[in-house]
Amino acid sequence: MIVSRRTKEKLIIAALVALTGAAVAPLFWIIGSIVWNGISVMSLEFLTSLPAPFGSSGGGIGNAILGTLIINLFASGLGIPLGILTGIYLAEYAHDSRMGSTVRTIVESLSGVPSLVIGLFAFTLIVLSFRHYTGVAATLALGIMMIPLVAKATEESMRVVSDDLREAGMALGIPKYNITTRIVLSMAKGGVISGSLLAFARISGETAPLLFTALFSFYWPTGIDQPMATLQVLIYNYAISGFADWVAKAWGASLLLVLLVITINVAVRYLGRKKYEGA
Amino acid sequence: MEEPDYLKEINNGISEMYNSIVEIYAMVLSALKEPTAGKTKEICDKTKLVMEQEEAIIDRCVEALIRHQPFAGDLRAVTSAMRISYDLARISRYLSNIVQVIDDVQSGVACAPDVKGLLESGWEMVQESVKSYLSRDPVRAASVIDEDAKIDSGYRKVLSRYRDYAGGGACVLLNGLIARIVERMADHACYISAETVYMVTGSRIGVRAPKCPPDLSSQ
Amino acid sequence: MATKLVTERLSAWFGKKQVLKDISIAFEERQVTALVGPSGCGKSTFIRCLNRMHELNPGARVEGKAFLDGIDIYGMDPMDVRRKIGMVFQKPNPFPNMSISDNVVAGIKLSGEKSKADLDAIVERTLKSVGLYDEVKDDLRRSGASLSGGQQQRLCIARALAMEPEVILMDEPTSALDPASTSRIEDLIRKLKSEITVIIITHNVGQAARISDKTAFLYLGELIEYNDTKEFFESPKSPITERYITGRFG
Numbered sequence: 042m043i044v045s046r047r048t049k050e051k052l053i054i055a056a057l058v059a060l061t062g063a064a065v066a067p068l069f070w071i072i073g074s075i076v077w078n079g080i081s082v083m084s085l086e087f088l089t090s091l092p093a094p095f096g097s098s099g100g101g102i103g104n105a106i107l108g109t110l111i112i113n114l115f116a117s118g119l120g121i122p123l124g125i126l127t128g129i130y131l132a133e134y135a136h137d138s139r140m141g142s143t144v145r146t147i148v149e150s151l152s153g154v155p156s157l158v159i160g161l162f163a164f165t166l167i168v169l170s171f172r173h174y175t176g177v178a179a180t181l182a183l184g185i186m187m188i189p190l191v192a193k194a195t196e197e198s199m200r201v202v203s204d205d206l207r208e209a210g211m212a213l214g215i216p217k218y219n220i221t222t223r224i225v226l227s228m229a230k231g232g233v234i235s236g237s238l239l240a241f242a243r244i245s246g247e248t249a250p251l252l253f254t255a256l257f258s259f260y261w262p263t264g265i266d267q268p269m270a271t272l273q274v275l276i277y278n279y280a281i282s283g284f285a286d287w288v289a290k291a292w293g294a295s296l297l298l299v300l301l302v303i304t305i306n307v308a309v310r311y312l313g314r315k316k317y318e319g320a
Numbered sequence: 321m322e323e324p325d326y327l328k329e330i331n332n333g334i335s336e337m338y339n340s341i342v343e344i345y346a347m348v349l350s351a352l353k354e355p356t357a358g359k360t361k362e363i364c365d366k367t368k369l370v371m372e373q374e375e376a377i378i379d380r381c382v383e384a385l386i387r388h389q390p391f392a393g394d395l396r397a398v399t400s401a402m403r404i405s406y407d408l409a410r411i412s413r414y415l416s417n418i419v420q421v422i423d424d425v426q427s428g429v430a431c432a433p434d435v436k437g438l439l440e441s442g443w444e445m446v447q448e449s450v451k452s453y454l455s456r457d458p459v460r461a462a463s464v465i466d467e468d469a470k471i472d473s474g475y476r477k478v479l480s481r482y483r484d485y486a487g488g489g490a491c492v493l494l495n496g497l498i499a500r501i502v503e504r505m506a507d508h509a510c511y512i513s514a515e516t517v518y519m520v521t522g523s524r525i526g527v528r529a530p531k532c533p534p535d536l537s538s539q
Numbered sequence: 540m541a542t543k544l545v546t547e548r549l550s551a552w553f554g555k556k557q558v559l560k561d562i563s564i565a566f567e568e569r570q571v572t573a574l575v576g577p578s579g580c581g582k583s584t585f586i587r588c589l590n591r592m593h594e595l596n597p598g599a600r601v602e603g604k605a606f607l608d609g610i611d612i613y614g615m616d617p618m619d620v621r622r623k624i625g626m627v628f629q630k631p632n633p634f635p636n637m638s639i640s641d642n643v644v645a646g647i648k649l650s651g652e653k654s655k656a657d658l659d660a661i662v663e664r665t666l667k668s669v670g671l672y673d674e675v676k677d678d679l680r681r682s683g684a685s686l687s688g689g690q691q692q693r694l695c696i697a698r699a700l701a702m703e704p705e706v707i708l709m710d711e712p713t714s715a716l717d718p719a720s721t722s723r724i725e726d727l728i729r730k731l732k733s734e735i736t737v738i739i740i741t742h743n744v745g746q747a748a749r750i751s752d753k754t755a756f757l758y759l760g761e762l763i764e765y766n767d768t769k770e771f772f773e774s775p776k777s778p779i780t781e782r783y784i785t786g787r788f789g
Contacts, residue, residue: 137597205632209695211592212628213646213702214621223649228636322787389745391772391784522774 072299079296082289092259098286102294104261108176108269109245111262112255115180116244120187121237127188128195128233133221152189159185160250168254174268178254183247187240194236198229235309242305245298248273272298326384327394330401331454333377337408338450340370344415345443351419352436360423363416370412377405393519400519404453407508407515411446414505421497431491434481435498438474442502445471445509453512458520461513465527471506475499543568543736544589544624544706549603551584551593558584560760561603566706566753571728571737573747573768576757577783582740585757586708589738590624591617607705622646625699629711631691633683633698639666639675642683642694646702665697669727689720696727700735707731709739713746725750744784748772756780 044052086101093100127148135141163182168174202225210220226233256268257278272294279291323331344366351359381402384390390398418439445464452460478499482492507527514525544566551559559581566572574582587593588601591612605612612620633642640662647654647661662679666672671693675686683694692712699707709728713721728737728750741747747754748768755765756777764771764780775781782788 203632205628205630206634208592208628209632209634209698210645210649211595212590212621212626213649213698214618215646215649216618216651219649219651224634224636228634391744391748392775392781394785395773 075292075295075299078289078292079294082293083296087290087293091261095284102270102272102275102290104258105270105272105275105294106297108255108258108262109272111265112176112179112183112251112269112271113241113245115176115265116183116187117237117241119180119184120240120244121191123184124188124191124237124240125195125233127192128199129221129226131192131196132199133217133225148189148192151185152193155249156182156186156247157249160252160254163250164253171266174254174256176255176262176265176267176269179251179269179271180265182250182254183244186244186247186250187237190240190243191233191236194239195229195233198232198236199225201232202228231312235312238305238309242302245301246273248277252277323397324388324394326380326388327397330377330380330384330398333373333380334401334404334408334450335454337370337373337377337405338454340366340373341408341412341415341446344370344412348415348418348439351422352432352439355422355426359419360416363419367412367416370409374405374409378402396519396522400453400515404512404515407512408450410508411505414501414508417501418498421494421501425490425494425497431487431494432498434478435495435502438471438478438499438502441467441474442471442506442509445506446512449509449512449516453516453519456516456520458517461516462525464513465510465525468506468510468527471503475503540567540570542566543608544738545606546589547604547606549585549588549601549605551581551588551602552598552600553584553596554598558760559588562757562762564755564762564765566736566738568736569732569734570752571732571739571750573751573754574738574740574757575742575744575747575754575783576763577788578742580758581760582757583710586626586710586738586740589706590626590708591620592626618650622650622702623704624706624708625702625704626708626710627692627695627699627712630715631688631695633686633691633694635682635684637683638680639683639686639694640679643697643701645698661701665701666694668700668730669693669697670723671697687720689716689723692716692720692724693727696724700731704735706736706738709737711740711742714742721746744786756783758783 084101086099088101088106089103090099090101091104092102127144131141131145131148135144159182163178163185167178167181206224206228207220210224211217215224251271251274255271255274257274258268258270260270262269276291276294276298279287279294282288344363347359347363347366351363381398384398388394445467448467449461449464452458452464478495482495485492510527514527518524542565545564547563548561549559549563550557550561562585574585576582584593589605589612593599594601594617601613607615607620607623612624634645637645640659641648643662643665644658647656647658663672666675671690674690675681683691686694692715696707696712713724716724725746728739731737732752739747739751751768753766754768754771756763756771756775756779758779764775764777766776771780772784775784
């Protein structure tokens with residue numbers, strides 16, 4: 042069969058659309074299920090109260106929401122600064138040195154380490170030493186996971202800044218640390234913020250390290266050194282529990298998580314677009 | 321060094337101007353042999369042509385400055401050509417003045433054997449100066465300047481010989497005026513040579529300054 | 540005329556490749572000196588040795604001496620050198636994330652030392668001296684990058700001048716600009732030389748002839764000729780200079 046060029050073109054386009062649809066369909070299906078199943082559980086009580094005793098309905102996941110926020114914030118407090126500093130080092134101080142490429146390799150490998158293993162590391166280092174489950178270990182694990190993401194985003198955004206500007210700074214006799222922070226980093230801040238937000242979104246989804254660091258709790262968090270409930274672990278526990286009420290709550294928690302992650306991604310896109318419009 | 325086209329054209333202009341002057345010189349020689357009337361008109365037309373050629377060269381030089389903004393050797397070549405065109409124009413005027421003098425004095429060439437020799441020497445200088453310019457030869461040009469002294473002394477000899485001449489005013493006028501004209505013509509040949517030296521080497525020989533006698537009041 | 544900046548047998552390398560060979564030259568105070576020569580023959584490298592920016596390149600090496608008012612440039616703190624010897628680049632490079640006024644005083648504000656200077660006065664004074672003030676005075680808080688090419692370059696010159704340098708180095712400052720902007724900057728340079736020493740690299744021989752008092756010709760890393768501009772352009776001594784400025788090569 043002799044197929045004309047135009048027909049071929051149309052066939053290819055049709056195939057591409059179909060395949061793209063196939064790739065995107067699961068996403069819609071997942072989000073659809075989550076929204077469908079989770080929306081029915083949403084209520085003020087759900088968001089603000091502690092879990093009710095076994096078997097009874099009502100109660101909520103307030104402690105898990107708070108726990109996730111606390112752990113994420115502390116992890117960011119660890120991961121973002123360290124990530125930015127690493128990124129600055131890689132971008133400005135270690136271009137062609139052996140030390141620099143070693144550090145870069147290590148950072149890149151770190152992003153490939155399974156989160157479970159990082160959790161194990163935190164478990165061994167902190168939980169075992171202090172002999173109880175603690176949010177600090179979770180913070181450490183998640184913070185470590187953020188470092189490569191933030192470092193990469195920082196390094197890349199800073200690299201993109203034209204050398205002309207560094208030269209201009211040098212020619213004015215501005216010390217290098219000021220050139221790095223107040224000129225280059227300042228120009229790269231869009232990328233750094235996006236990278237940090239995306240890292241935050243990423244750790245919001247990590248469950249494995251939390252399983253044996255922060256563990257779980259049915260109570261409000263009393264201190265970062267104590268075990269804490271988190272949305273992720275809650276979803277895990279409730280979903281396999283077999284209690285219908287808990288399963289429903291798991292959908293609700295999933296909906297919250299998905300909303301958080303999507304909001305962050307949309308915000309990052311919006312920030313990025315604003316930059317191109319000539320901010 | 322390869323010369324750009326605009327310089328070649330300016331050079332050609334100088335060459336053509338020189339050829340016109342060669343023709344004028346031939347007319348001068350024949351006027352000396354046979355001072356017939358009417359030569360003045362012929363030579364006057366030719367001189368007009370030379371003036372037009374001078375204007376054309378100046379024009380081309382200005383255009384070269386505008387268009388090409390030359391530097392170094394090219395710049396010197398342009399400014400030299402402008403000055404030389406003026407010197408050549410003067411030389412053609414001097415030659416036509418000689419014919420005018422012959423016509424005005426209405427005297428035969430029998431009066432003027434000395435001055436004929438002087439004229440030939442002066443003309444020789446003009447030829448050498450233009451040829452050394454066209455061939456960009458500063459050494460040859462410098463030797464022309466050395467010849468000027470001979471013309472000067474020749475001129476003075478003519479003056480002293482004819483100051484007390486008994487053979488008639490016409491001869492006195494003829495010889496005196498022609499000798500003077502030749503002396504000026506030789507000076508312009510020197511100026512042309514000095515421009516050649518400047519054009520090639522960049523240094524100026526100050527021949528245009530008048531040769532002032534020593535200041536007697538200071539003695 | 541006193542000499543402001545002197546080099547003695549200054550040589551420079553990029554790794555193994557020698558790009559400057561024994562350059563000895565004395566720049567006169569409060570004059571404009573033009574550096575001309577074909578591309579890639581060391582002119583930029585040379586001026587970057589003067590403000591100690593060449594050594595920032597990996598593998599770069601400098602030998603020989605350079606003196607500013609008799610003081611060894613390579614014995615001074617490099618940042619001090621760069622504050623006294625300012626530089627303007629070929630491609631205008633104002634800081635895009637800073638306003639016009641912040642750009643002008645960037646060198647002062649970010650110098651790492653507390654300055655008591657009246658920054659607003661400095662902004663106004665330097666913008667006026669480069670002829671930019673009237674064009675931008677209604678909104679000095681606009682980004683430095685929102686200006687046209689010629690304005691950006693004048694802003695960069697103002698930024699360099701705000702440091703009150705004694706010498707200003709210019710690396711082909713107008714080659715990326717249109718003729719009108721070029722002309723304004725040439726006028727500015729003529730004005731500047733009454734206060735500061737200017738060393739300008741230009742590949743445009745006509746520009747050197749227009750604005751400089753002295754001209755130096757660098758070829759293949761060597762100083763071939765250095766003279767008063769009129770003499771340089773009327774009767775250069777070296778045949779290589781002659782061939783270059785009459786456009787026979789380069």
